[in-house]
Amino acid sequence: MKASLCLCPLVLFTATVLSAPDKSLIQAQCVALKNVHISAAAIGLPTRGARVTTVAMAGHPGNQHCKVEGQIEPVDTDAPDINFELYLPLDWNGKALQLGGSGFDGAIKDADTARLAPAATPGAIKQGYATFASDSGHQGGVSDASFTLNQEAWDNFAGAQIKKTHDVAVALIRQAYGRKPDRMYFQGNSQGGHEALAAIQRFPLDYDGAIAIHPVYNVVELHLAGISIGKAIYNTPGAWISPAKAALIANAVTGACDKLDGLADGVVADPDACSTTFKLAHLRCPEGKDVGASCLSDPQIALVRMLDKPVPLGVSLLTGDHFAPWPILRGADASALVSVFGSGANRPKPEASNIIISFPYMMGDQAVRYEVMRDASYDSLRFDPAAHETRLKELAVQIDNDSADIHAFVQHGGKLLLMHGTADMAVPPGNTVAYYEKLKAEFGEQELHRFARFYLAPGFTHSSGTYRVSWDSLGTLDKWVVHGIDPGQQVMTDTNKATAGREMPLCDYPLFPRYNGKGDPKVASSFTCASR
Structure with a gap:
């Protein structure tokens, strides 16, 4: 069955809470996290607790951060651990970003960077975000489902790991900075997009915003x-x-x-x-x-x-x-x-x-x-x-997360960005169109537009295509959540080597970018989001 929201004790540690100044971290405090063990009572779904296995300073001067690796122990001793990574910036902005995986998961995918972020945009850690991700509770290739023979490993992959990883990360963030995040976002592509929708449907009060790209929400x-x-x-x-x-x-x-x-x-x-x-x-x-x-x-x-x-x-x-x-x-x-x-x-x-x-x-x-x-x-x-x-x-x-009932997330103030490439041959874009239409039927178009946006990216496949998209979705979401700035028409930038740097509008569904007939075709302002 789907995991349910659990209002559990906040944090229990076997180590003393560090007296870190608000929003800042020094190397000694980073290293001290190695002594932290998080009890099962601090995690909202059943585990045997979590332990930190490795702590080290990482990055380059001016962009250093504390990298924490650890494991969440399963109830079933025959089940695999959930491996996780957490990146803690020395100068924290008070926010956290949970990142999803891909395929059948089985490895930690880019826990330190936002998906499809433009090269010119500072990375999430440099912006001050604490970022984290997990392997979803098993180890193996993205195309290997043999782990599902173990029930707890399957339950973790089906969604339980999202909550478990979130709670452990929040506990460690509180341990490092002395307070929990002001804002919590989830971002993912493909299976990670599926996990983004699972997060807001199953654990709506844990997240202030989500970005679901190419979401495989009905995986069966x-x-x-x-x-x-x-x-x-x-x-x-x-x-x-x-x-x-x-x-x-x-x-x-x-x-x-x-x-x-x-x-x-x-x-x-x-x-x-x-x-x-x-x-x-x-x-x-x-x-x-x-x-x-x-x-x-x-x-x-x-x-x-x-x-x-x-x-x-x-x-x-x-x-x-x-x-x-x-x-x-x-x-x-x-x-x-x-x-x-x-x-x-x-x-x-x-x-x-x-x-x-x-x-x-x-x-x-x-x-x-x-x-x-x-x-x-x-x-x-x-x-x-x-x-x-x-x-x-x-x-x-x-495992499917196709419910349009995300009222609890919306009432919590949550915002949702959906995006899908029109040329995606791994997960067809019509699948996300169908989910958006379900949301529209549930909330009505006007109300839906208040908290959700859906963009179709022309020429973009699952990760490449004739137009390989980069898009500052994290910056867009944060401005919407924190400052109430409506996303409006977005701009995407091509990262294909031969056409790198050309822009195009990322239009609200069902609009598409039509060239105006004049102006630089590599600049977004030369296009209009049009209907047929």
Whole structure:
């Protein structure tokens, strides 16, 4: 079951509280944190307490900070620890930032820096934030779900680690500075975006704001869609699409749709117009037979059409029986398409293969073998979701975070920023659109706009794309929470090497950036956020 909010004792230590001046820290006080043990009573969900394992000064002169590493001990002695990292600036701004992970987690991902932050913006620690993150309670690769065989490790990954890590970090921050943070934010991308939504849905009073980028909030549905994709690729003779044909599709879509936003810049900024403009039939091979890289056979056309529409899950869950369509014909670049099709047509083996397999299928395969079937040798390409509906619904209740009931977070004064790349082939943008529409139905558009914003970033995939986004989302959120400054139209900056530095508006959904027809095309002011 989902973890519930717990109003627990604040902090209990086995070490004496340091008499650190408010908002400042010196090296001796940093080193003294090595002696701290946090009792189980200070953590809002069951553990055996937490211990600090390593403390050291880190960074460069003028940007030094105290790096704290530690472990949260599970109740089940057979379960893995939750490893965490906490970065404490010497000159603290009174705020803290919890950062999410990626994939199936299993490692601590960039605990010292905000996601997608512009290079010109000082890092979160340099701004004075205490930052922290965890491996979510197991160790391994981002595409390894074998840890889920242990119930407590699964519960931690499903959301409990968010609360446990938060409470331990707050206890250590209080120990270091003599007070808890004035503001607490959560930021994450992909699984980390999922964790951001989990944080405000499950533990709403712990957070003043959240940034969810490409959030995988209904992860069971995503993994079932991945199984459907895998079956369509590997169980259907002739369906696999080669990297050369992936480039053919990407180039054809860009050629037909690039200028629809008023500017030929390699970015499909109006994907809705593209959907009505591009004709897939133009890529069909003569008589539908595969004659090489210059066209698509009928089985390949069928695979593309499947991805371009809501993908059937094979079972009805609380969020429905289909998953959002992939933006395969809406501006995704060739490398993003290859990540979905894989590098070869051979039927993959469960654990290892001599080809790069479809990423959505690979993640779904892990979920089916370990979470559903609990059998490492199971062949997920013959999985029948309908035969395991009860188990799938049970898992969805435990890990999905699709609830629009975030009233407690809003009443607490919380603010939410959502962002998704229009070309994301790992988690389709329509999935976040669906969640935003649920929020709109729950609160009404006017009320929703008071505490939430949703931006679609043209040409951005899950982490790259024809427009690789940087965006000061943390600064935007903080100004909104602390000073009440409405985010308004945001600006994103491209970090691709060939086009680095060009700007474009990051428009409120459902608007898109249209070039005005004059002015520097690399400057955001030359665009208008437009509706179709």
